[in-house]
Amino acid sequence: MRFHAKLIVTLLLLVQIVVVFSGETPKWFSDLVYNCRNAHDLIVDDEIVSELYQTITSVALKYDLDPLLITAMIRVETEFRNVIGIAGELGMMQIKRETAQLVARKFGLKEPDDGWLTLLWDYRLNIEYGALYLKYLLEKSDGNVVKALEWYNGGSFKTEYARSVMNSYKELISDTTANRGG
Numbered sequence: 001m002r003f004h005a006k007l008i009v010t011l012l013l014l015v016q017i018v019v020v021f022s023g024e025t026p027k028w029f030s031d032l033v034y035n036c037r038n039a040h041d042l043i044v045d046d047e048i049v050s051e052l053y054q055t056i057t058s059v060a061l062k063y064d065l066d067p068l069l070i071t072a073m074i075r076v077e078t079e080f081r082n083v084i085g086i087a088g089e090l091g092m093m094q095i096k097r098e099t100a101q102l103v104a105r106k107f108g109l110k111e112p113d114d115g116w117l118t119l120l121w122d123y124r125l126n127i128e129y130g131a132l133y134l135k136y137l138l139e140k141s142d143g144n145v146v147k148a149l150e151w152y153n154g155g156s157f158k159t160e161y162a163r164s165v166m167n168s169y170k171e172l173i174s175d176t177t178a179n180r181g182g
Helices: 002-020 027-039 046-063 067-078 097-107 123-140 145-153 158-178
Strands: none
Touching (some): 027 046, 027 067, 027 158, 067 123, 067 145, 067 158, 097 123, 123 145, 145 158
């Protein structure tokens, strides 16, 4: 029975990925990225938005993760900005060098040619490492998303962080359901 439940969940996730993240960049995603980046006076254009959308889509599909969850995490972590956190976390998904090294060992990846600081500016690599770390934590927590999010943050505000991501996630699900086509 457990196998069948996992199969159903996987199929539902794939259907959601295809429906939500297929074709052109949907308006809800474009609006989200434009609003976040404009609030910080950062450069944003259709090319950046499209590249972010395609990166999240491909990483989610590649690692069997929900693209809306990854989007919600980026929204809460950095509002789609390449920043350095107060504890040295890097990029849109706020990955520490030590975390990136753990992910590399766990998933057989190598250190970027230009070093781990690359995670600050290369959002594609940053999103991939962040997604893989989330995948690792989801496996470690037996699929408990809230627990995985708390571990992802790990700080004194981990419960608030998990709650914020889950609220953003639910909002994105609602937005995409209400605006299926765009």
